[in-house]
Amino acid sequence: MTGLRERKKQATRTALSSAALRLAVEHGPENVRVDDIAEAAGVSPRTYNNYFSSREEAIVFAVTSDRESRVAAAVRASPAGLADAVVEAVVTQYTEPGEEAREALLLITTSPALRTAYARSATALEPPLTEVLAERVPDGPTARVLAAAVAAAVRIALEQWAQPVTSGFVVVSGSLPDLLRSALAPLVPALTAAQARPAADSGS
Amino acid sequence: MTGLRERKKQATRTALSSAALRLAVEHGPENVRVDDIAEAAGVSPRTYNNYFSSREEAIVFAVTSDRESRVAAAVRASPAGLADAVVEAVVTQYTEPGEEAREALLLITTSPALRTAYARSATALEPPLTEVLAERVPDGPTARVLAAAVAAAVRIALEQWAQPVTSGFVVVSGSLPDLLRSALAPLVPALTAAQARPAADSGS
DNA sequence: TCGTAAAGTTGCGCGTACGCAAGATTGCGT
DNA sequence: ACGCAATCTTGCGTACGCGCAACTTTACGA
16 A cells, blocks of 8 residues: 555655765765765755754664564564563564674764764654553553653663773673663563553552 | 852853743743843853753753752652652652742643653653662662663653643543653562662573 | 645755854962 | 963854745545
């Protein structure tokens, strides 16, 4: 049911983001103007801003694309308990199989602005994840809070992973899957409890 | 140990934010330029951007000021269990006693941009809250994740509270304290579990 | 097939965000 | 009391973000 309109939008969207990524890799993130990206994608600069509201957003999108909705889909498809389903879905989807975007991730790690934007992109998990969680937990608001908590945990894992060194002494940076599991671990009790609870009430 | 320098910075900061709030209330949020705010506070427009990176941020700061650090202080001072301490601290600090900022909050409710900025300000809870939680839970990263989860819950409560109606049918908007308690409730198991756990380990 | 409504694109203009470097102010050691 | 170093303020220049209104393209019913 994909009309021509929809496909064209998707096309220019990916054209813009891949152009942004390519130019950023070539000339460095700071030496790419929005006008360059727009020109490379064959649209006007104004149109660029109809799709992305910042240069960083476009570059990051090239790496994340629709990872967020894939996480939600994986959770929905999982037969496991809520907590396990979420953890496994996140770890799987955030671990690039072929690492096709290897140099892109290196680029992101290098630039502070890109690191921020990348971590922030985890927030995009909230809407789709809220929807799937709502299918498994009784209370609507609960689903939203848990989705936000998971998104925040993912964000923190990404931050830690992308962190160069900074800290005075302790450098924790492990592998991304480990960081994700560690960040999600504290939320497991909340996910389990939400699933177990049969009906919502104010608790007291 | 407050030098003159520090006090002056604080002074211009509050001067800017209260000027921003006053002008926004008088002329409407959209009819205030940063030049106006800077002029009202007696500094250059450029200096304004050394303190706040957007008009919304300045206005919101006038309402929140250092609410975030007060929450952290309240948690630290509480003799209760972690979960209760956090919930009570948040509810107390986010419920304005005199509602001195009543018309400011009305203003924020009205403007979409301000609502977004207000909800986003909940993120400022993370750093101070991480620090206090680290005193009560064994694992460092765990404290950070829980703090982020709490901040996200607060953000969601603020969003729901500030929402006009929007939704097709259900209008949930209760009182802010109730919304905060409801939003934090799903995280209680996580907070309790984190406190109970004697020593951290990688799990599997 | 055609006409109209819905959605997308573009140029324009205003206001904003911020790096940079020069000048002003404060902190501190002597 | 003096002077240097650290910090803050400011003007300037460049690029960005986005509302607006005109124009183009797509969708869809008659």
